[in-house]
Amino acid sequence: MKILIVEDEIVLAHYLQQALEKEGYQTAVFSSGEAALEAVCDLKPDLILMDIVLAGIMDGIETAGKIQSILDVPIIYLTGYDDQLSTDRAKRTNPLWCLLKPFRINELRIAVDMTLHRRRLEQQVQQLNRELERRVAERTEELLHANMALASEIEERRTGEAKLREAEELYRSLIEATPAIVFLVKLDGTLIYAGPETEKVLDLAVGSLLTEEILHEGDRSRVINEFLEAVAAGRIFHSEFRVMAPTCDYLWLLTKAAPIFDVNGKVIGYHGVSFDITEKKMAEEEGRVNAERLRAVFEATRDCIFIKDRQLRYLLVNPAFAALIGMAAEDISLRTDFDLYTPLVAQQLAKIDQRVLAGQSIEQEITREIRGVIWTFLESRAPVLNGSGEVIGVCGICKNITERQQTKAPSKADPVFQSKKMRETLALANVAARSDGIVLLSGESGVGKDHLAKYIHDASRRASGSFFAINCGALPPELAESELFGHESGSFTGARGRKRGLLELAEGGTLLLNEVGELPLRLQVKLLAFLDTRSFTRVGGERNINVDARLMAATNRNLEEEVAQGRFRSDLFYRLNVFAITIPPLRERVEDIPILAKLILTDLTVELQLTDPPNYTDASLALLKNYDWPGNIRELRNHLERSLILSVDPTADFKENVFNDSDGHETQPTLLTKGASMEEIVSDLEKQLISEALKKAGGRRQMAAELLGISRHTLKRHIQKLGLNGD
Numbered sequence: 001m002k003i004l005i006v007e008d009e010i011v012l013a014h015y016l017q018q019a020l021e022k023e024g025y026q027t028a029v030f031s032s033g034e035a036a037l038e039a040v041c042d043l044k045p046d047l048i049l050m051d052i053v054l055a056g057i058m059d060g061i062e063t064a065g066k067i068q069s070i071l072d073v074p075i076i077y078l079t080g081y082d083d084q085l086s087t088d089r090a091k092r093t094n095p096l097w098c099l100l101k102p103f104r105i106n107e108l109r110i111a112v113d114m115t116l117h118r119r120r121l122e123q124q125v126q127q128l129n130r131e132l133e134r135r136v137a138e139r140t141e142e143l144l145h146a147n148m149a150l151a152s153e154i155e156e157r158r159t160g161e162a163k164l165r166e167a168e169e170l171y172r173s174l175i176e177a178t179p180a181i182v183f184l185v186k187l188d189g190t191l192i193y194a195g196p197e198t199e200k201v202l203d204l205a206v207g208s209l210l211t212e213e214i215l216h217e218g219d220r221s222r223v224i225n226e227f228l229e230a231v232a233a234g235r236i237f238h239s240e241f242r243v244m245a246p247t248c249d250y251l252w253l254l255t256k257a258a259p260i261f262d263v264n265g266k267v268i269g270y271h272g273v274s275f276d277i278t279e280k281k282m283a284e285e286e287g288r289v290n291a292e293r294l295r296a297v298f299e300a301t302r303d304c305i306f307i308k309d310r311q312l313r314y315l316l317v318n319p320a321f322a323a324l325i326g327m328a329a330e331d332i333s334l335r336t337d338f339d340l341y342t343p344l345v346a347q348q349l350a351k352i353d354q355r356v357l358a359g360q361s362i363e364q365e366i367t368r369e370i371r372g373v374i375w376t377f378l379e380s381r382a383p384v385l386n387g388s389g390e391v392i393g394v395c396g397i398c399k400n401i402t403e404r405q406q407t408k409a410p411s412k413a414d415p416v417f418q419s420k421k422m423r424e425t426l427a428l429a430n431v432a433a434r435s436d437g438i439v440l441l442s443g444e445s446g447v448g449k450d451h452l453a454k455y456i457h458d459a460s461r462r463a464s465g466s467f468f469a470i471n472c473g474a475l476p477p478e479l480a481e482s483e484l485f486g487h488e489s490g491s492f493t494g495a496r497g498r499k500r501g502l503l504e505l506a507e508g509g510t511l512l513l514n515e516v517g518e519l520p521l522r523l524q525v526k527l528l529a530f531l532d533t534r535s536f537t538r539v540g541g542e543r544n545i546n547v548d549a550r551l552m553a554a555t556n557r558n559l560e561e562e563v564a565q566g567r568f569r570s571d572l573f574y575r576l577n578v579f580a581i582t583i584p585p586l587r588e589r590v591e592d593i594p595i596l597a598k599l600i601l602t603d604l605t606v607e608l609q610l611t612d613p614p615n616y617t618d619a620s621l622a623l624l625k626n627y628d629w630p631g632n633i634r635e636l637r638n639h640l641e642r643s644l645i646l647s648v649d650p651t652a653d654f655k656e657n658v659f660n661d662s663d664g665h666e667t668q669p670t671l672l673t674k675g676a677s678m679e680e681i682v683s684d685l686e687k688q689l690i691s692e693a694l695k696k697a698g699g700r701r702q703m704a705a706e707l708l709g710i711s712r713h714t715l716k717r718h719i720q721k722l723g724l725n726g727d
Contacts, residue, residue, distance in 0.1 A: 001116060004045035005029045006036045006063065007078065008055040012101075016049060019105050020112065032056035033063030040067050047116055052079040052086055061086070064093045074119050076111055078103075128167060141236070141258045144271045147171045148184055148260055151193065181253070181274040184260075185210060187231065187267065201276065203246045216242035216250050231267050234259050240277065252281040304377075304398040307384060312336050312353050315393065326371055341368060352508070352548075356381045356394045360546055363500075364507035365401070367464030376402045376464075419589035425452070428581045433459035438531070440576045441554040443583035446634030449554035450514055452583060457510040462550055465509025468502050473518035480523050482539050485530075491540020503536065506549040516576065517557035517568060528572045586629040586636065593624050593636070600637050604644055614644065631682075642689055645696075645707050687722050690715070694724075 003020055007013035008031045017027045028043055030036040033054050040048075048067065052060040064075050077090055080101040090098065096118060097111040135142060151168070181202065182195035189210040191198075198204050202214075215223055219241040230237040237257045242250040257272025298305060304321035308314055313334045322329040325340055337346040345368045352362055361382040367374060377398040384393035417423055432439045433456045441449040450469050457467045475483055482492075486501030502511055513519070519527065530536045531551065535544045553576045562568035586593070597616070605613040629635050689708065697703035705715040 001047070002026045002028070002043060002045040003112070004036060004040065004043060004048045006031075006033065006048065006054065006060060007051045008032065008053075009051070016108070019108060023109065023112075025112075033058035033060065037063055037066055040071055040073075044071070045073055046119065047112065048073055048075045049112075050075050050077055052077055052090065053081070061089045061093060064090075064095070068093060074115050076115055124163070125166075128170060132170060140273070141256070144182070144184075144273070145258055145260070148193075148269075148271045151184070178273070181276070182272075183257075183274070184269065184271045186269040192269065193271075201245060201251065202243065214243050216244065218242065231259070234261070234265075234267055237270060237272070240281075251276055252278040302400070304396075304400070306396050306398075308353065308394040308396075310357060310391070310393060312350060312394070321398075324370060324375075341370070345369070352381060353394050355546060355548070356383050357391055358546075359383055359391060362507055363504070364509070365464075365466040366508055374402075375400060417589070417595065418591040419584070421584040422589050422592055425581060425583055426455075428579075429456050430459060432456050432579050432581065435579075436460075436462070436550050438550075438576055438578040439552045440559075440578070440580045441552065441583060442559075442580065443556065444585045444632055445556045446632035447583040447585055448633050449556075449583055450512060452581070453510070453512040453552045453554060456552065457550075460510070460550070462509050466506055467510050467512070468506045469512040469514055470502055471514045473515040477520050480520060481526065484523070485526065485536050485538055486541075487539035488541045491538070498538075501538065503530065503547050503549055504545065507547055508549070510550045510552060513551065513553045515555060515557075516553040517555040517559055517562055521567075521569065524569045524572045528569065528575060531572075531575050586632040590625045594621050596633060596636060597621065597624060597640065600640050601644075604637075604641055608641075608644060610644075641709075642692075645693070683722065686718060687724065690718060690722065690724060 001024075003025045005013055005016050005020075005027055007016065007029070010031070013029045013031070017029055020027050028039070028045070030039065031054075034056055036048075036050075037058075048064070050060040050064050054060050054063065058066075060077065060079075064077075067073065068075070074096045075093065076097040076099060077095050078099050078101060079086065096115045099107060099111055135146070153164070178195065179197060180195075181197045182193070183191060183198055184193035185191050191204055191206055191208045191210060194204055194206050194208070204210070212220055212224060223239055223241045226239050227237055236259070237255070240252065240254050242252055245251045253274040254277045255272060255274040257270040259267045260269040260271055262268045298318045301318065302320055304324055305318040306314055306321050307316040313336055314332050315334075317325075317329050317332050319329065322332060325332060332340070337349045340346075341349070348366075348368075352364075356362060361380075363378070363380045365376060365378050367376045369375075378401050379396060379398045381394055381396040383391040384395050386392045417426070429452055439453070439456060441452055443449055453469065454467055457463060470483065472480070481487075482499065482501065484501050484503055486499050486504055489497050513527075526536065530547075534548070535546045537544055559568055559573050559577070563570045563573050586596075601613050601616075604610075624636070631638070690704070693704040693707045694701070697707060701715055702712050705712045708715065710718075
């Protein structure tokens with residue numbers, strides 16, 4: 001054992017060295033703290049005798065503190081002073097002893113022996129702790145066996161060594177701190193040892209007799225047979241079962257116990273642990289019930305449900321999906337869309353799935369051909385995440401809305417227009433339909449910009465997707481952003497839930513921004529950002545949402561002039577003006593009026609529930625062609641509808657009824673009057689329409705409103721605005 005003496009009094013240092021070497025210790029003497037600190041790492045002493053007052057820069061307390069920061073070694077202080085300040089400083093270094101000069105050699109011997117003995121005991125305890133921790137971590141069962149063996153040895157050797165008693169206490173502390181039910185039991189059922197949890201949970205103490213009644217009757221025979229088989233084979237007993245408990249009806253226990261053998265190798269008992277897994281079992285049962293419910297929904301629903309992996313192979317499909325494809329579910333497994341659909345449809349679906357794998361959730365209407373039949377689905381696709389939050393696949397639900405789509409107005413064959421300008425316009429529209437670029441439609445109010453936008457959509461590859469149109473001029477400024485981009489719950493007063501905007505709803509399809517020139521400047525900035533990035537955030541949202549939707553814009557304004565006046569952003573204009581189409585007014589394409597009139601009257605026949613479409617003559621068409629139609633196609637439709645409503649027999653000759661009311665008064669189309677503004681002409685038309693409707697309805701406003709196709713409140717507002725008496 002090495003002892004380092006740090007003492008600046010040479011005589012005392014020599015005296016201490018001789019006394020300790022007589023006791024068989026190796027010593028080294030240093031007169032300053034600096035010298036001792038420099039040599040301590042090489043010497044690695046087992047004990048240091050440190051004088052508090054030393055010559056040099058550092059005193060003994062400071063030296064001891066620095067030595068202990070680099071080496072774990074016990075210290076005995078030597079001092080001739082007993083002041084409180086030195087005592088408080090010394091305590092911070094945790095000395096094991098302090099000798100007050102002068103002291104006797106016996107006092108030194110006792111201090112050294114006790115300190116080294118305590119050091120040895122601490123090292124032994126540390127070693128036992130490390131060994132205990134290792135064995136507990138690696139072999140819990142072996143630890144319990146060792147504890148049983150140790151308990152048996154203590155019983156046989158009551159006067160065992162102190163170290164064994166100390167080890168037993170350490171083991172016992174560990175077991176008692178374990179949250180599991182720890183037990184030692186004889187084969188006759190006598191409980192030899194019961195941990196705290198055993199008494200707390202099962203109300204069983206040492207000496208209690210375990211009987212079969214403690215087992216739940218549903219598990220009793222099985223557990224007894226398993227235990228007897230384990231005893232007969234001398235192997236570990238491992239089982240899950242229910243036991244009766246005083247705090248509740250029963251508990252689920254996971255029990256693992258190892259056999260205890262006597263000197264002849266015969267099993268005399270078992271020691272082990274039991275863990276309360278009641279919550280786990282209840283969760284498993286709840287999960288099983290939920291799984292059965294989900295499976296029932298999964299198999300019974302008419303909606304098609306599927307799950308794909310990251311390679312976009314089908315892992316799971318429900319019966320509805322299998323029936324739609326016309327294959328067994330197991331035959332669809334591990335196939336891709338390229339095995340089930342045409343290459344064009346498969347590429348479209350793969351593009352959508354790749355966005356889902358990137359973390360997006362997508363909902364859209366999509367039309368595709370399956371086994372020669374055209375189907376329309378409302379599809380929702382979301383990423384499948386693992387426990388780490390990583391995307392591992394795609395989950396999709398497809399709702400068949402084909403019948404709902406078929407209830408919409410049937411598609412008509414493309415009209416064959418006679419005017420050169422309209423044929424050129426349609427040719428440009430067909431060019432626009434071949435790409436996904438932005439289209440800017442311009443023209444006077446009522447020329448049919450929204451109809452041309454729908455024509456382009458129906459002729460494009462996005463025809464299977466949705467078509468949405470929004471009139472920017474009709475949007476309240478405070479709600480315009482929410483209508484376009486959606487909002488999160490609570491983002492503003494009245495936002496009670498999350499709402500998807502029109503851009504999201506147009507996923508996979510087309511969105512028409514009608515009257516885009518009316519869009520507020522603040523919203524123009526956000527629209528420009530979307531056009532550049534194809535992503536946006538909802539009002540009050542934080543997450544970017546990517547959308548694959550085609551954008552078209554329409555306006556009756558001169559956007560270049562609006563830019564010059566500062567009412568429209570130039571950068572947004574350049575971004576929208578990618579492919580511009582100007583629709584000619586009706587007065588420049590009068591040769592198309594016959595086909596337009598025929599189409600409009602066909603629609604009105606359905607809307608007004610007429611048995612047959614009205615007849616019309618060449619003279620009637622001539623009258624229509626001779627009018628300038630400042631309101632364009634919208635005015636033409638309104639005039640034809642008004643004439644049908646006010647006619648006694650709408651199916652009679654068109655010439656006689658379209659331009660004559662029920663009293664025989666001629667009601668030819670209003671012509672432009674020199675000096676009259678457009679507002680005055682429109683006002684006169686409104687007065688005439690409302691007056692005739694009121695007259696035909698006998699002064700009843702509700703009936704007149706129905707004839708005009710407006711609400712009673714709107715009719716009242718027009719009467720007040722135009723100064724009519726309403727009779």
